[in-house]
Amino acid sequence: MKYVSEFRDAELARAVSAEIASVTDPERHYKVMEVCGGHTHTIYRHGIKDLLPDQIELVHGPGCPVCVLPMGRVDEGISIAERPEVIFTCFGDMMRVPGSKGNLLEVKAEGADIRMVYSPLDALRIARENPDREVVFYAIGFETTAPSTALTLQRAKKEGLENFSVFCNHVTIVPPVRALLDSPDLRLDGFVGPGHVSTVIGCRPYEFMSEDYGKPCVVAGFEPLDLLQSVLMLMRQIGAGRCEVENQYSRIVPWEGNLAALKSMAEVFELRPYFEWRGLGFIAQSALKLSPAYADFDAELRFSVPGVRVADPKACQCGEVLKGVLKPHECKVFGTACTPERPLGALMVSSEGACAAYYNFGRKSFEKVEIGSKV
Amino acid sequence: MLPVSHCTLDHDGCVVCSDAGIPLRVVSIEGDDALCEDSAGNRASVALELVAPVRVGEILLTHGGVAIGKVEPDAPYLVPEARATEGRTR
Ligand code: SF4
Numbered sequence: 001m002k003y004v005s006e007f008r009d010a011e012l013a014r015a016v017s018a019e020i021a022s023v024t025d026p027e028r029h030y031k032v033m034e035v036c037g038g039h040t041h042t043i044y045r046h047g048i049k050d051l052l053p054d055q056i057e058l059v060h061g062p063g064c065p066v067c068v069l070p071m072g073r074v075d076e077g078i079s080i081a082e083r084p085e086v087i088f089t090c091f092g093d094m095m096r097v098p099g100s101k102g103n104l105l106e107v108k109a110e111g112a113d114i115r116m117v118y119s120p121l122d123a124l125r126i127a128r129e130n131p132d133r134e135v136v137f138y139a140i141g142f143e144t145t146a147p148s149t150a151l152t153l154q155r156a157k158k159e160g161l162e163n164f165s166v167f168c169n170h171v172t173i174v175p176p177v178r179a180l181l182d183s184p185d186l187r188l189d190g191f192v193g194p195g196h197v198s199t200v201i202g203c204r205p206y207e208f209m210s211e212d213y214g215k216p217c218v219v220a221g222f223e224p225l226d227l228l229q230s231v232l233m234l235m236r237q238i239g240a241g242r243c244e245v246e247n248q249y250s251r252i253v254p255w256e257g258n259l260a261a262l263k264s265m266a267e268v269f270e271l272r273p274y275f276e277w278r279g280l281g282f283i284a285q286s287a288l289k290l291s292p293a294y295a296d297f298d299a300e301l302r303f304s305v306p307g308v309r310v311a312d313p314k315a316c317q318c319g320e321v322l323k324g325v326l327k328p329h330e331c332k333v334f335g336t337a338c339t340p341e342r343p344l345g346a347l348m349v350s351s352e353g354a355c356a357a358y359y360n361f362g363r364k365s366f367e368k369v370e371i372g373s374k375v
Numbered sequence: 376m377l378p379v380s381h382c383t384l385d386h387d388g389c390v391v392c393s394d395a396g397i398p399l400r401v402v403s404i405e406g407d408d409a410l411c412e413d414s415a416g417n418r419a420s421v422a423l424e425l426v427a428p429v430r431v432g433e434i435l436l437t438h439g440g441v442a443i444g445k446v447e448p449d450a451p452y453l454v455p456e457a458r459a460t461e462g463r464t465r
Binding site: 038091118120121122144148151154196199200222251252253254258260261264 | 395396424425426427436438439441443444446447
């Protein structure tokens with residue numbers, strides 16, 4: 001295998017860019033959605049837009065797990081974290097996601113025992129070390145992350161740990177994409193599919209896009225050249241009137257996914273009948289909860305979480321941005337009442353959120369970032 | 376540099392939000408866990424159950440301390456479809 005530096009080879013990037021231009025119909029406008037927040041980040045960070053013809057518009061999708069979490073679920077996490085017997089653990093960005101009365105960082109400053117972890121296995125270790133406390137892990141993420149929660153729960157069960165539980169907010173990628181395809185607001189020509197989610201679920205779950213909706217999908221890696229190649233593969237499909245699922249990231253993504261990870265998820269989780277998504281509303285079978293076999297580890301049951309619905313602040317237009325109907329800077333409060341330092345909406349929190357990515361990299365009038373440069 | 380991507384354990388930002396997959400090389404194995412190393416020499420413990428069996432020297436795709444995939448050392452990293460453009464400038 002050649003060295004990875006080629007993924008940022010400027011000359012190769014220009015060649016792919018020229019090839020994209022040559023297969024683009026100048027009379028046509030193309031809308032391509034990158035589903036994953038990681039891709040949104042790469043696009044802004046490396047100035048990918050500057051390497052594409054004006055006819056190709058990249059639309060950001062719903063693939064950032066903190067961005068799609070409805071405010072009610074943030075509030076419920078906070079209410080568990082505030083309990084005196086609880087050590088509450090979560091991933092970094094989750095700390096700053098605004099609930100209706102503040103975020104986890106603020107609650108921590110007021111004295112709650114909230115700890116940032118890198119892995120759910122760290123939360124399990126904290127539970128082992130603190131047998132007299134209740135350790136709760138706030139699980140978020142798509143199918144890339146769900147297997148690590150599943151594996152952690154399997155280990156917890158094997159060890160018989162009684163003071164560990166999970167507040168499960170895992171979501172699945174296919175139902176929101178289907179909801180977007182059903183939405184009359186948006187006319188898309190194709191999808192750049194999420195790379196690491198596909199390591200787990202494989203490429204088959206995207207076949208409905210081409211079969212039911214006639215839209216091509218290319219599963220893509222996360223380096224700048226990966227994204228350019230994926231756009232090229234999409235444009236070639238569109239040009240030839242094909243619509244298929246293709247795998248640009250085959251060095252990592254097996255077509256069938258990771259069967260051991262899927263098996264572990266199937267044991268630990270089951271689908272929720274419906275789940276609320278910020279901006280997209282309630283979507284059937286779009287999220288995971290713990291299966292009956294793991295009910296003892298379910299924080300929702302252990303702490304009788306009520307499941308309240310909280311509306312987003314009025315000024316916030318996260319929903320429209322999540323659906324790709326508005327560009328981040330078109331939101332009324334972008335860069336004024338809502339900034340990465342003081343986010344009003346979740347899309348401004350993680351650097352993969354469309355608004356934060358746009359604020360950090362796009363806002364500066366799309367200064368060109370040399371693709372061969374080391375960032 | 377490990378093949379696959381530039382991502383290392385120093386990865387800034389949230390691993391979950393960025394859907395980060397960090398390629399790590401297996402240094403040693405103890406039970407269900409392995410000590411692994413990134414291209415910058417940073418080390419971390421990684422759970423192996425979802426990709427077992429694993430051998431020392433293999434490269435794993437990891438996410439939040441858990442291996443979720445293996446990197447095929449001989450896999451072409453440019454798919455043939457995109458490869459057609461290699462070396463061609465216009
Ligand atoms: S600028 Fe803030 S409020 Fe507006 S859509 Fe973005 S995150 Fe939401």
